Amino acid sequence: MASVPEDKNRLVRLAKEMRVENRSAMDKGHRASAEYKKRRARVESASRGSICSRHGSAVTCRHRPDSVKQPPKSILKSKTSTGGTVVTRSQSTSAETGKENSAGKEKSNCIHVEDIEDEDDEGGEEDCDTDLENEVAKSQISKADNSVEYLYDAACQRFALIPLSAFTRQLEDADIQLNNQGLSSKDMMAISIALLRNTLCTTLSLAGNDIGEDGCRYICEMLQDNVSIVRLNVADNNLKTAGAKLLSYMLKMNAGLQALDASGNGFIEHDAKYFASALQDVTFRLKELDLSHNNFSEEGGVLLGAALETNDTIEKLNLSWNSLRRKGAIAIGKGLRSNLGVKQLDLSWNGFATEGAKEIAEALQKNSTLVDLDLSSNRIDAEGAAYLAKGLQANYTLDILKLSKNPLTSFGAQLILQTLKKSETCQLKTLELFDLHLEKDAIELGHEVCELRPEFDLVYGVSLGSKPNMYGGFKRRTVKEKEVERPKEPLQILLDFVQEKGINLMELFSQFDEDNSWSVSRDEFKQGMKNAKIPLTNAQMEELLDSLDKDGDGEVDFGELMFGSKEFEDKQREREEELRRAALAESLCDTAVLVAERADSDGELGN
Template sequence: MERKECRLFRSDTAYLLYLHQQKIQPNKEELKKKSEKERRIQLYEENCRRNGVFRLSRFSRQIGTSDVDMSNACLNNVELLTILNTIKFDHTVRHLDLSGSIMCAQSYKHLCKFLRNNCSLLILKLQNCFIQGEIFHAVTASLRSSKVEFLDLGNNGVNDNDCETLSILLAMNTLKELYLNHNRLETRNFRQVGISLAQSRLEILDLSWNRIRLTGAIEIARGISRNTNLRSLNMSWNGFGFEGCVALSEMLEANNVLTELNLMNNRIHPPALIALIRGLSRNSVLKILNLSMNPIPVSYTCFLLGNILKTSSIQELILKRIVVNNDFLDIVKNIQRTRHVHVEYDRCLPVPSLNQQTLSEEVRAPWLFNLDPLNLLFMLKEKNRAQDFFNKINRDGDDVLSYQEFRELFKKAGIPVSQLVLDKIIEFLDKNKDGNIDLSEFLDGDKRIKKIARGQAKETARRESYTKYSRSFRKAKIDPQTYRLDIENSQ
């Protein structure tokens, strides 16, 4: 074939020149792509002239690609409108990052219109864009008709008043990954969020760096216990404490799909960890657990953290900034002989481990509870008379209250409690130590709880009145916990 083609040319040089031109001649598809990109660049320049803004070379270089990254570009209203109009009908864009943009009400109208018209976008990042309230609701409504699978709304000031909108967002069928870190979610209005979370198709959820605790933590744990899709949950830096860990323990018993759980810096003290271990021992799916930066003493690590590795299927245990002892390392080495386990910790010190009896006595100390059980009981009493509240608890009508009746009271109120909480309540109310509470003991205990509550309220008000003098306190070397002068350091 080459010889026949060669005869058509007068010389070999002409034939070689022809072959070279064939090699460097661009493909028709490449020419089409190049012309399409040039057309879009021209469209962008026309939009810039029409809106009276300068052309951004950073965006021009990304025209025609699947990723448009304009993070921290501080785009104003007109610049954002120009960019969105340029990529409005561009079905090749899969990833859009507008984090850090200076968005006003008009900007969000342009963004919502773009989201309603675009059907190809899969990844959307809107960090630090002040999306909250009505704006959060408008963006969520626009996303319901899109195919976005990855959504990042970190550091936007989303709070408890946005929980209704958040529940709508969690119910989206297309959404697979949702990041809501560094927001202001706390404890209120989480019931609907828990219901939506139970039916959500999310696979990764990040709620770190919020203030989710108490009822908020309980509702989230309840929702996840019924969820069948979530694989990774990040709840770090929230302050779950004792009540949150009891709820998480119940969640781990029921859930069989969650493989990664991050509980870094959640005020998980030994009683809370004991409650969590109960759920971990009955879970065979969780593989990665992060307990870094929680207040777990060295002498407790062998018994508590060692039990996690012994009784669960954890393959990776992360304990950054937690000091362990030699007994704990011995347990890790023994387990590694039978299965693969990776443990990351701060350092190891030759501190003796506590025995089970000593540990049991120490974890019952009242200061270890996030919310005192007596205050919890007083909170459930609300404005009822003590005698009416007694009759409400006394289901069987035998005029005495038992462990089971107190447990049913908290269960009906939707508050998961452990045996430690019930022990503390019974110990406080039971004067004759017979294990049951009669009416006279209950009325006397009610008076004592009220007296304790008044004293705590006065102490809280006294301490709060000193907050404006915090700098003076530091200069005077006064301990902020006890409000006493540190004589040794002040001299």
């Protein structure tokens, strides 16, 4: 179980302290301002001759009707804690002349009438305005010291940080993006304090900042109090084992978070137990979890697979690039058989090989929720494809199956396509076979499946160039795309016709040139093409003539025909050379990845 931070409410305590300090400072300033306003009002009132007369114990205000009498000043009580009696200015003056030695004592027990508010005076506009100002000011203080902007500024001042402009610009945004900002642990503390009471932000992205354990701790503490953030991205932050513990504890405490991306954080096989513990906890509510590009290995795969058996909340799970291997595949396959939540699962680049494919295929026969499965780059061969084809026969929920970059061969693809053609249960809509060369039989079978299943889409690798399979270059295409393939260029059709008939361009041109002038008009050229039954439409003939008639004189001579054909062939060779280089570069890249993967499985890397 993840260790609980000793002071898990540290951020909350710091935020409260800063709010108290702010409230105290603002309240003090406001009291001083209010006192100044009251004294200023009294001075202005006196200058207008509106000071009340002092005659005995009753006070009559000259600017008010005589019928409105004020209570005797002798009965007004002080609001001070000393409980002293309020006296008039005349009484105070007589007291001062008679009792100068006890002046200090009297001042401590009484205040003058002009220094207190007349609570029974309903016509005192200045006092009413002051009361309203007090309420407004208190409201403003409360709003200010709870705002994200105030909390962030106060935190930056306390920890001697320069405010991050990228953060301040997004304070009112629902999606706060702070990827690759080089944030320190103190930066994360200030940001976490600011987000404690934030209710606007729903997505927080902090990928690529290398925040480490301390930064992760602040984020997790904040999320124990903040339930508005539903998507968190902490990918590539070097969290390691300590971060795995903190994230696991936070996932058990936070009921609002729905998606977490913790990929590329250096988690090792033993760290999987923390995430497995969270997945099996009854309080776990996460729906999307990305743990790709870590190094859980086989043992980690076993732990995560066991957790999948009981979890029913995760809908999207990414475990790609984790070297789970055979044992991991077996455990995950077992977990999938009873799992009722996962809909999208990415297991690519894990080295499952044939045995792993067999376990996943058996899981497909039992699983009733999985919709999207990615098994790309797992060294699955034709035998593994046969197991998967068998698993698909009994599955009725899977829509997308990705098997790109696997050595299935065209035969393995045919086995899966045959299942789709015959099975009434399988509902597969997309089969991805990127970077895999399919033979003609497999492509034709794909067309048959598309005819039977209009919603089905086969994505595969098609060889490029005028000479198929010569260089092994592949282009990603679909069977449906082939049906709308762009027609050949007119000159290519002409050259193909000459090659098919076993004649050369000179022999063909001589059939058009009746007067042996080695030049024909456009009409003569068109009529000769029709007589020779070359499969060109009128529009294609016009396009061909425009490309051959370089000088625009309305005629095509034999030299223009030869030059045009040579120019076209040169362009074709250049294009094929570019494709060959691109295919070679891609092949070298794939080979390097495969060699590294095999060396990793043999334990050669890192030794």
